[in-house]
Amino acid sequence: MVAALAVDPPLTAPVVDDQALIAATLAGRTEAFGELVTRYERAVYHLAVRTLRDRTEAEDAAQEAFFRAYRALATFRPGAKFSTWIFTICYRACCDRLAKRKRLSGDELPDRADPSAGPEALAERSDDAVRLHAAIDALPEKYRAVVTLYHLQGKQYEEIAAVLNLPLGTVKTHLFRAKEQLRKALSP
Amino acid sequence: MTHDDDFADLDRMLAALPLEEPPAGLRARIMTATVFRPEPAVRTWETWLVGTFVGLAAWLAWLLASAPNAGERFVDTTNRLIEAGGLNSITTVMWVGVGISAAWWISQLTFPSARRIRIR
Numbered sequence: 670m671v672a673a674l675a676v677d678p679p680l681t682a683p684v685v686d687d688q689a690l691i692a693a694t695l696a697g698r699t700e701a702f703g704e705l706v707t708r709y710e711r712a713v714y715h716l717a718v719r720t721l722r723d724r725t726e727a728e729d730a731a732q733e734a735f736f737r738a739y740r741a742l743a744t745f746r747p748g749a750k751f752s753t754w755i756f757t758i759c760y761r762a763c764c765d766r767l768a769k770r771k772r773l774s775g776d777e778l779p780d781r782a783d784p785s786a787g788p789e790a791l792a793e794r795s796d797d798a799v800r801l802h803a804a805i806d807a808l809p810e811k812y813r814a815v816v817t818l819y820h821l822q823g824k825q826y827e828e829i830a831a832v833l834n835l836p837l838g839t840v841k842t843h844l845f846r847a848k849e850q851l852r853k854a855l856s857p
Numbered sequence: 858m859t860h861d862d863d864f865a866d867l868d869r870m871l872a873a874l875p876l877e878e879p880p881a882g883l884r885a886r887i888m889t890a891t892v893f894r895p896e897p898a899v900r901t902w903e904t905w906l907v908g909t910f911v912g913l914a915a916w917l918a919w920l921l922a923s924a925p926n927a928g929e930r931f932v933d934t935t936n937r938l939i940e941a942g943g944l945n946s947i948t949t950v951m952w953v954g955v956g957i958s959a960a961w962w963i964s965q966l967t968f969p970s971a972r973r974i975r976i977r
Contacts, residue, residue, distance in 0.1 A: 699892040706887050714879040728880055732887050739891040801870050820871050848864045855867070 687751035695742060702742075706735060709752065712821050713759045719817040720763040722806055730766055734759035752822065756832045760814065767810065804854035812847035819844055 685704070693701030713734055717727035737758050745754060805816055818829040830840045899907075921927060943949045 694892075699888075702892050703884075703888060706884055706891075710879055710884055710887065711876050714883065715876040718877045724877075724880075727877075728883055728886075731879070731883060732890055735887045736890045797870055798874055801874055816871070820874060821876075848867055852864065852867055855870075 688747065691742060691745055691751065694739075702739060705751065709755050710735075712752070713755055716756055716759050716817055716821060717763055719805060720760065720810070720814055721766060726766060727763075730759060730762045733762045737762065750828065753828045753831050756818065756821070757834075760832055800855055801851070804851050807854065808847055808850055812843055812850065815840055815843040816847045816851070 687705065687708075690701045690705050694705070710731070714727060714731045717730040717734070718724055721727050721730060734755060738755050741758075745751070805813055808816065814833055815829060818832055822828050822832075826837055826840050826844075829844075830837045833840065835843075921931075924930070939945050944953075
């Protein structure tokens with residue numbers, strides 16, 4: 670007698686919320702975690718690139734963030750936002766790397782060689798985007814993180830404060846000062 | 858006029874800023890490091906357990922070795938055990954060898970399964 674294969678129902682719903690994907694991952698469905706990776710890979714990588722200013726290291730930090738999240742998935746608090754959680758993990762991974770850099774070099778390295786930001790890659794982007802990216806990269810680390818998360822999460826200051834583990838008022842102050850510096854840097 | 862109004866243009870620029878494109882192999886790397894990661898051969902608690910036993914065994918061995926006349930006592934105890942087990946007789950040793958050899962050869966034999974597998 671041939672036993673029927675037990676096939677889980679496919680995740681075909683157009684929008685499966687993150688909580689359902691987490692529950693499915695914990696139940697052993699690998700494709701559910703793959704969907705979470707697909708949703709947040711780009712944003713997590715973006716946060717890592719902007720924080721570390723090094724694409725190779727950012728790739729490692731993004732991978733590390735997903736690895737840490739996967740291992741701690743059972744501790745994820747139901748009702749919390751997965752985006753905030755994964756950004757927090759990613760930001761901490763980046764901070765660890767920045768601290769290591771500081772230990773090795775004595776100070777934060779101002780900029781790293783960015784092989785993918787060559788003339789061709791830059792030409793593909795609009796001038797405004799290039800100038801804005803350069804202006805963000807020139808910000809101090811604490812302002813850079815706030816602006817990057819503001820870009821990723823919109824005006825959800827509470828979420829930004831949770832990721833950076835800062836008081837709400839400090840986040841607003843940092844953002845205001847960061848925007849002032851950006852405006853100054855972008856003004857002709 | 859609010860701060861938001863002051864930065865309206867900057868906000869628009871930020872909103873239009875494209876996210877960094879991740880490298881092509883990043884997703885595969887993440888999946889390999891997470892859901893497709895093979896289970897470790899030995900778990901952490903198993904390593905600790907084995908380590909504890911090895912440590913205890915080493916400590917006991919050191920205690921025995923550092924006892925006065927340890928060498929002589931070891932030889933004496935071994936001889937007494939050999940006598941008690943009858944291993945000082947060549948015939949006994951030979952039959953024990955035959956038994957171990959037979960057990961090993963039997964463990965290597967394979968037998969065809971009595972049940973036939975029906976292929977559809």
